[in-house]
Amino acid sequence: MPIHFQSKPGLVIYLTAGDPSIEATRAIAIDAIDAGADVIELGVPFSDPLADGPVIQRASERALAHGVSLKDVLALAKEIRTARPQAGLIIFTYLNPILRYGLARFADDAAAAGADGVLVTDMIVEEAADRVSDLLGELSRVSLAPIFLAAPTSPDERLQAIAAHSTAFIYAISRVGITGKQQSLAADASELVARIRRWSKLPVAVGFGISSAQHVAQVGEFADAVVIGSTIVELIERSAPAEAPGAVARFIKGLRQPETALVR
Amino acid sequence: MASVILPSAPSESRPGRFGVYGGRYVPETLMAALVELEREYEAAKADAAFQAKLNELLRDFAGRPTPLYFAQRLTESLGGAKIYLKREDLLHTGAHKINNALGQGLLAKRMGKRRIIAETGAGQHGVATAAVCAHLGLECIVYMGEVDMARQELNVLRMKLMGAEVRGVSSGSKTLKDAISEAMRDWVTNVRTTHYLLGSALGAHPYPTMVRDFHRCISREMKEQILEKEGRLPTAVIACVGGGSNAIGAFYEFIPERDVRLIGVEAGGRGTALGEHAARFEGGVPGVLQGTFSYVLQDENGQIAQTHSVSAGLDYASIGPEHAMLHDSKRAEYTSRNDAEALDALVKLARTEGILPALESAHAVAEALRIAPTLSPRDILVVNLSGRGDKDMGILAHELHLEGK
Numbered sequence: 001m002p003i004h005f006q007s008k009p010g011l012v013i014y015l016t017a018g019d020p021s022i023e024a025t026r027a028i029a030i031d032a033i034d035a036g037a038d039v040i041e042l043g044v045p046f047s048d049p050l051a052d053g054p055v056i057q058r059a060s061e062r063a064l065a066h067g068v069s070l071k072d073v074l075a076l077a078k079e080i081r082t083a084r085p086q087a088g089l090i091i092f093t094y095l096n097p098i099l100r101y102g103l104a105r106f107a108d109d110a111a112a113a114g115a116d117g118v119l120v121t122d123m124i125v126e127e128a129a130d131r132v133s134d135l136l137g138e139l140s141r142v143s144l145a146p147i148f149l150a151a152p153t154s155p156d157e158r159l160q161a162i163a164a165h166s167t168a169f170i171y172a173i174s175r176v177g178i179t180g181k182q183q184s185l186a187a188d189a190s191e192l193v194a195r196i197r198r199w200s201k202l203p204v205a206v207g208f209g210i211s212s213a214q215h216v217a218q219v220g221e222f223a224d225a226v227v228i229g230s231t232i233v234e235l236i237e238r239s240a241p242a243e244a245p246g247a248v249a250r251f252i253k254g255l256r257q258p259e260t261a262l263v264r
Numbered sequence: 265m266a267s268v269i270l271p272s273a274p275s276e277s278r279p280g281r282f283g284v285y286g287g288r289y290v291p292e293t294l295m296a297a298l299v300e301l302e303r304e305y306e307a308a309k310a311d312a313a314f315q316a317k318l319n320e321l322l323r324d325f326a327g328r329p330t331p332l333y334f335a336q337r338l339t340e341s342l343g344g345a346k347i348y349l350k351r352e353d354l355l356h357t358g359a360h361k362i363n364n365a366l367g368q369g370l371l372a373k374r375m376g377k378r379r380i381i382a383e384t385g386a387g388q389h390g391v392a393t394a395a396v397c398a399h400l401g402l403e404c405i406v407y408m409g410e411v412d413m414a415r416q417e418l419n420v421l422r423m424k425l426m427g428a429e430v431r432g433v434s435s436g437s438k439t440l441k442d443a444i445s446e447a448m449r450d451w452v453t454n455v456r457t458t459h460y461l462l463g464s465a466l467g468a469h470p471y472p473t474m475v476r477d478f479h480r481c482i483s484r485e486m487k488e489q490i491l492e493k494e495g496r497l498p499t500a501v502i503a504c505v506g507g508g509s510n511a512i513g514a515f516y517e518f519i520p521e522r523d524v525r526l527i528g529v530e531a532g533g534r535g536t537a538l539g540e541h542a543a544r545f546e547g548g549v550p551g552v553l554q555g556t557f558s559y560v561l562q563d564e565n566g567q568i569a570q571t572h573s574v575s576a577g578l579d580y581a582s583i584g585p586e587h588a589m590l591h592d593s594k595r596a597e598y599t600s601r602n603d604a605e606a607l608d609a610l611v612k613l614a615r616t617e618g619i620l621p622a623l624e625s626a627h628a629v630a631e632a633l634r635i636a637p638t639l640s641p642r643d644i645l646v647v648n649l650s651g652r653g654d655k656d657m658g659i660l661a662h663e664l665h666l667e668g669k
Contacts, residue, residue, distance in 0.1 A: 047567040070565060070566070096551045097566035099550075132557060151292045153456070177293070178452055
């Protein structure tokens with residue numbers, strides 16, 4: 001179970017697999033791990049990403065434009081796992097691509113690729129336990145960790161259910177809304193993390209809208225890890241493919257620079 | 265079939281499941297709102313004052329009950345089954361959509377949510393929602409694909425005139441599916457103050473059940489009216505199916521009447537290849553799109569397919585989950601009529617009866633034209649004429665070369 005957070009707070013880096021190409025994502029992931037990322041979330045591009053803001057929507061469109069499939073993403077996961085065995089690796093996806101692939105086959109292949117966990121954006125804990133779409137059963141069969149989102153709008157009984165079915169860490173959404181950058185962190189985040197801790201001893205990662213060293217330092221005061229997605233994806237969008245790995249690595253190192261985090 | 269593994273028997277009937285279909289496949293952020301909506305809807309259903317207010321508005325604002333009209337000249341020209349038309353096209357704002365918009369509008373007000381968002385394809389649901397929001401004094405934002413805004417421009421103008429803000433959606437195929445995704449993104453962001461007034465029998469529980477219930481009045485009236493006029497139930501009820509709200513409303517009260525055939529008509533578009541049509545039961549496989557498990561047009565990688573139909577309201581890659589169940593259990597039959605057949609049916613109805621149906625509803629008329637001559641004059645077909653065609657004049661002028669003739 002390589003999901004553990006070396007530093008405080010741990011860093012989870014989201015990448016849309018295949019944007020701008022599978023080879024580029026591999027290079028970016030490896031450089032991100034070398035720069036201090038504890039966990040890579042590998043996003044499966046989907047045609048209708050209804051929980052994502054414009055940045056990740058565009059990244060998905062670019063990846064799909066050159067035909068990136070779930071199979072390609074799993075092959076990429078295996079390469080990253082082989083190159084950097086110490087980092088955590090999570091497959092981040094919408095439900096339909098893995099349903100079409102077959103949940104059992106997906107669980108087998110994700111485990112064979114060396115993934116540690118799976119996060120399905122549009123899969124709540126009840127449906128993951130339903131026999132129509134028994135993701136929990138399939139993941140547990142191959143010892144993959146199910147990662148669930150917890151939202152500021154989730155009442156305590158839902159947090160309790162999420163905690164009961166989680167085995168690696170819980171992903172707390174910093175605010176209501178879709179993925180994307182924001183200027184300041186909502187007070188929602190620390191309240192939510194405090195509520196989650198009533199039900200779970202697992203680490204809590206905070207994501208959605210985290211984009212600066214200042215945010216990282218702020219979240220580090222109350223959470224175990226931060227997830228950074230849209231800011232990285234946007235940086236990749238703006239960089240020439242050959243320069244993207246270096247730019248992402250520099251950005252990740254900068255997230256740990258205390259001087260940029262002094263101003264609260 | 266794809267590698268989706270379906271259980272051999274339907275799962276125990278959890279609320280929101282139709283056999284194996286339906287469910288709630290949404291981001292966690294929306295769960296509290298869906299649970300609240302389900303609770304408030306159940307409370308409103310049992311609240312006599314709510315029901316009385318809804319019935320009053322359905323009568324005085326929307327114009328219910330709608331007539332069941334015997335299309336005598338159409339029937340005579342085909343020489344077979346008698347054809348009746350359920351005139352939902354006569355409702356205020358021009359389609360059945362107002363039934364559900366009134367129901368959910370009153371519910372939003374009851375929940376204290378004063379900001380309403382909606383998606384629209386053909387624009388009929390958007391116009392109905394705009395009208396209801398104006399009537400109830402609620403803020404109204406309608407998401408509409410840019411392709412649909414261009415082809416249903418008249419409805420865009422009607423929404424604006426009634427005070428709604430129409431937000432164009434330029435992502436994906438720029439049609440209904442993308443408008444729903446954008447409305448869901450808005451809802452996820454503003455869920456604490458906003459009600460999402462979803463316009464079809466789609467999406468996560470409780471929407472498919474709630475939207476169907478608000479349209480049940482269609483089949484309830486049909487049943488009474490046909491018994492009054494003919495003294496017996498029809499041979500078949502025919503309705504077009506996009507998301508499936510008018511069809512489920514027209515079918516529902518007849519489901520226990522095993523002798524009544526229920527026929528849903530999907531959009532056959534301009535061809536049988538993936539991307540050329542919206543016939544989910546002729547190329548779709550079970551999957552999850554926008555909150556519900558149902559048949560979905562998709563490629564081998566599980567990416568949602570593009571669709572095509574001359575009618576914006578049928579141009580959608582998935583179908584309401586209750587239809588998926590009725591399809592698998594064979595209680596309802598589903599077929600498709602293509603763009604050309606729908607246009608021909610529209611012209612035929614206009615010329616024989618002086619009724620201009622919406623392009624969506626024209627698909628149901630086309631199926632009636634196809635089967636009526638194969639049946640006996642003892643048979644009765646009831647076609648749900650879900651909307652009127654005024655909104656389609658731009659498309660019709662182009663497709664039928666009406667100008668300059």
